[in-house]
Amino acid sequence: MKWFVLVCILSVNFAKHEHYIGWKSYYIAVSTGDQSKALVPMVQKYELDFLSHPSKGREGVVLVKPQYQAAFVKELEAEGIVYRIHVDDVKKKLDYDDQLIEVKKKSTMSRKRSRKLPFDNYQDIQVIDNYLDNIAKKYPKVAKVVTGGTTFKDLPIKYIKISTTNFEDETKPVIVIDGTIHAREWITPPTVTWAIHKLVENVTEPDLLKRFDWILVPVVNPDGYKYSYHIERFWRKTRSYDKNPVSFVCRGVDANRNFDIKFNTDRYHSDYCRETFQGTHAFSEPESRVIRDILQQNLGRIALYISLHSYGSMIMYPWGHDGSLSHNTPALQAVGSAMASAIQNKALPDFPRYQTGNTGQLVYLSTGTSTDYAHSIGVPLAYGFELPGLADGNAGFNLEPKYIKQVCQETWAGFVVGARLAGDLFKIKI
Ligand SMILES: *[C@@H]1O[C@H](CO)[C@@H](O)[C@H](O)[C@H]1NC(C)=O
Numbered sequence: 001m002k003w004f005v006l007v008c009i010l011s012v013n014f015a016k017h018e019h020y021i022g023w024k025s026y027y028i029a030v031s032t033g034d035q036s037k038a039l040v041p042m043v044q045k046y047e048l049d050f051l052s053h054p055s056k057g058r059e060g061v062v063l064v065k066p067q068y069q070a071a072f073v074k075e076l077e078a079e080g081i082v083y084r085i086h087v088d089d090v091k092k093k094l095d096y097d098d099q100l101i102e103v104k105k106k107s108t109m110s111r112k113r114s115r116k117l118p119f120d121n122y123q124d125i126q127v128i129d130n131y132l133d134n135i136a137k138k139y140p141k142v143a144k145v146v147t148g149g150t151t152f153k154d155l156p157i158k159y160i161k162i163s164t165t166n167f168e169d170e171t172k173p174v175i176v177i178d179g180t181i182h183a184r185e186w187i188t189p190p191t192v193t194w195a196i197h198k199l200v201e202n203v204t205e206p207d208l209l210k211r212f213d214w215i216l217v218p219v220v221n222p223d224g225y226k227y228s229y230h231i232e233r234f235w236r237k238t239r240s241y242d243k244n245p246v247s248f249v250c251r252g253v254d255a256n257r258n259f260d261i262k263f264n265t266d267r268y269h270s271d272y273c274r275e276t277f278q279g280t281h282a283f284s285e286p287e288s289r290v291i292r293d294i295l296q297q298n299l300g301r302i303a304l305y306i307s308l309h310s311y312g313s314m315i316m317y318p319w320g321h322d323g324s325l326s327h328n329t330p331a332l333q334a335v336g337s338a339m340a341s342a343i344q345n346k347a348l349p350d351f352p353r354y355q356t357g358n359t360g361q362l363v364y365l366s367t368g369t370s371t372d373y374a375h376s377i378g379v380p381l382a383y384g385f386e387l388p389g390l391a392d393g394n395a396g397f398n399l400e401p402k403y404i405k406q407v408c409q410e411t412w413a414g415f416v417v418g419a420r421l422a423g424d425l426f427k428i429k430i
């Protein structure tokens with residue numbers, strides 16, 4: 001029996017990332033509007049999966065399956081789109097990423113006697129949930145864990161509410177930050193849990209607790225995160241399926257296309273097998289419903305909403321669905337740039353500089369996003385962050401574990417500035 005279990009464990013280990021044998025990733029630079037347009041039909045034709053979108057003056061990174069590589073490259077050349085290989089052997093690189101996580105695990109275990117913290121490394125969902133529970137247990141006066149919903153696979157979607165007045169002071173503005181609505185964006189849960197650490201365990205900005213109530217959701221999409229962590233590294237969507245047999249083969253919904261804001265108006269995300277499949281109807285997924293409920297329940301008081309993604313080093317604001325500017329653009333741009341500079345002041349010199357702008361103008365149009373939804377129902381300042389990923393020359397697909405703390409700390413500096421400015425601008429509607 002023991003022998004059998006061992007064989008199973010070993011074979012699972014060897015099978016890891018086999019899904020990605022033969023895959024490659026490419027850097028792509030887009031320099032004209034025509035080139036951007038030319039890329040759009042290629043996404044479907046070649047089942048392209050962008051890990052980072054090309055923007056003005058910045059390369060993106062795209063994953064390409066073996067059967068499409070030759071035709072894809074040929075078409076890029078025909079369009080005059082500049083590309084180069086990012087990773088030649090995706091499976092090998094993923095194995096390497098795993099090694100870095102193992103090495104980091106060993107170093108933190110020896111220091112802390114195996115107490116696992118979500119911002120020490122890329123951690124399993126259980127480590128993140130345990131951290132939330134422990135914080136609530138240790139600091140019951142300020143922190144409460146809420147299970148906002150249950151996923152398709154029956155995992156709890158947990159978040160934490162932080163308040164010195166039990167959320168009862170209605171004059172306090174609320175700040176909402178979430179991460180991991182997209183499963184593979186592994187740098188986002190450390191960044192959110194670090195914010196919890198800074199608000200509860202290591203309070204160096206006490207005004208942020210006095211002035212605001214906080215809602216922090218480290219992992220909006222636990223099913224997807226768990227699947228990405230253990231099975232398919234580049235999983236992005238939820239893990240749901242319905243009666244349609246296609247949905248059983250191509251599972252999951254892009255929860256960040258599933259909000260009721262211009263849902264499916266571009267008809268671009270209506271294929272189950274797309275990475276950006278929006279779902280059969282708005283709020284079909286418990287993951288988007290949890291965020292909807294948080295926003296609705298605190299609506300008159302939310303001064304700032306930030307949804308964390310990776311990667312690209314960008315701060316983006318509405319409207320993402322058509323690239324038009326909202327009435328609140330001057331404030332969105334001002335607070336966005338201030339957060340970007342605060343982050344920049346703490347960033348390492350070889351990290352890419354942050355860009356700030358309208359989502360549609362900076363990268364691409366997207367319907368049904370949480371940021372557009374929040375803004376549409378009245379949240380004055382709503383942002384999507386693309387956290388830093390690999391700079392050129394970075395070895396793997398993850399930001400290396402040794403840089404996790406760096407990103408946590410610099411992003412926290414952005415939250416601090418953003419919260420204070422949002423509080424100054426905010427007028428409570430009662
Ligand atoms: C916060 O952490 C820093 C760095 O470890 C430490 O020097 C400082 O004393 C801590 N402050 C509080 C209030 O816990």
Ligand SMILES: [Zn+2]
Nearest residue numbers: 182185309310
């Ligand atoms: Zn994302």
